[in-house]
Amino acid sequence: MVVGSGVAAISCAVMANLKTGDHVLCVDKPYSWTKKLFDQYLPKFGISVDYFVWENQESFQSQIKANTRVVFLESPNSLTFELQDLGAIAEICKSKGIISIIDNSHTSPLYQKPINFGIDIVVHSATKYLNGHSDVMMGVICSSQEMIKKIFYGEYMTLGPIVSAHDAFLAIRGLRTLPIRLEQSDKTCLQLFHYFKNHPKVRKVYYPFDPDAAQYDLAKKQMSGNGGLISIELAVETKEEVNAFVEKISKFMMAASWGGYESLFLPTLAFYDIPGWKNPVLPFQLIRFYVGLEEFDYLVADLDAAFEAIG
Numbered sequence: 001m002v003v004g005s006g007v008a009a010i011s012c013a014v015m016a017n018l019k020t021g022d023h024v025l026c027v028d029k030p031y032s033w034t035k036k037l038f039d040q041y042l043p044k045f046g047i048s049v050d051y052f053v054w055e056n057q058e059s060f061q062s063q064i065k066a067n068t069r070v071v072f073l074e075s076p077n078s079l080t081f082e083l084q085d086l087g088a089i090a091e092i093c094k095s096k097g098i099i100s101i102i103d104n105s106h107t108s109p110l111y112q113k114p115i116n117f118g119i120d121i122v123v124h125s126a127t128k129y130l131n132g133h134s135d136v137m138m139g140v141i142c143s144s145q146e147m148i149k150k151i152f153y154g155e156y157m158t159l160g161p162i163v164s165a166h167d168a169f170l171a172i173r174g175l176r177t178l179p180i181r182l183e184q185s186d187k188t189c190l191q192l193f194h195y196f197k198n199h200p201k202v203r204k205v206y207y208p209f210d211p212d213a214a215q216y217d218l219a220k221k222q223m224s225g226n227g228g229l230i231s232i233e234l235a236v237e238t239k240e241e242v243n244a245f246v247e248k249i250s251k252f253m254m255a256a257s258w259g260g261y262e263s264l265f266l267p268t269l270a271f272y273d274i275p276g277w278k279n280p281v282l283p284f285q286l287i288r289f290y291v292g293l294e295e296f297d298y299l300v301a302d303l304d305a306a307f308e309a310i311g
Helices: 006-013 032-045 058-062 086-096 147-157 165-175 178-197 218-222 237-248 298-309
Strands: 025-028 048-052 067-073 099-103 121-125 138-141 204-207 230-232 266-267 286-289
Touching: 006 032, 006 099, 025 032, 025 218, 032 048, 058 086, 058 138, 067 086, 086 099, 086 230, 086 237, 165 298, 178 204, 178 230, 178 298, 230 237, 237 286, 237 298
Parallel strands: 025 048, 025 067, 067 099, 099 121
Antiparallel strands: 121 138, 204 230, 230 286, 266 286
16 A cells, blocks of 8 residues: 555554553654654543563563554664564564554664564655655555555545656656665665774664674574665764764765655754753764765765865
8 A cells, every 4th residue: 555655654654553551662762753753642532651672581571561562673673773583573563463563764674564464554664765756755665465554444535645647757766776775875874884884983883684783693593684774873972073074975866765866964963952842862963864876985075074174
């Protein structure tokens, strides 16, 4: 089922499987509008939500309640890319009659296939890799025929998150080049990982296929590739130093979405000290990069100049 945005796909899939009095167990630190759905919208209808960090089956199972009806996953999840064991979670959910849903936008359907691990519903922000040209907002819901029919005659027809004919045409155009685009982003991102991993001004690298990462084996088990997302923490102590780094970058565009042909970056610092908003739980030194289709040397020259700006 194709809908008007990624968050529309998430909302329809979630809401179709909940009623008053139900409980949702959601992965910690999800996409911001997923969290808003769970924290601000669903509680108005008597639905409670708790957040979990995947550790092991016993820890996960202990957080399930008698009224848990939906488990929502992002693997890897937003910004810092923690993974959850999809097969283990799916097995537990099926044994308890719980619907499992995953936002699979990070890896696309090419690099991770959650339904093969037993997940009930897979959603994608087609705004990103699937369209690939940063000119369409769209979402996709993948599940059994029975589940898609349930969502269609419920949330889809009631809320009307439709896609225009022109946007559908643009997305079909993007799908024709998805494999080669994703392969190029993945290849260059791996090169960028090695660049960051050995850089003295980088405190930490967030990348699922880092051999030093605690979840490296899980990444290899579930994912056949990473795509273009990678995050770092700068080895600096002040916001002024982060700003100096950010202001020097010119070849990466600053933007929140990703998945197109141009490389992007998003500094967590951009969300600090906004009147009326709480500061993020993530450190201000954190910067997420998306690697598009540019050459590695072209991007690294830009990053070299930015690192020089922080001494």
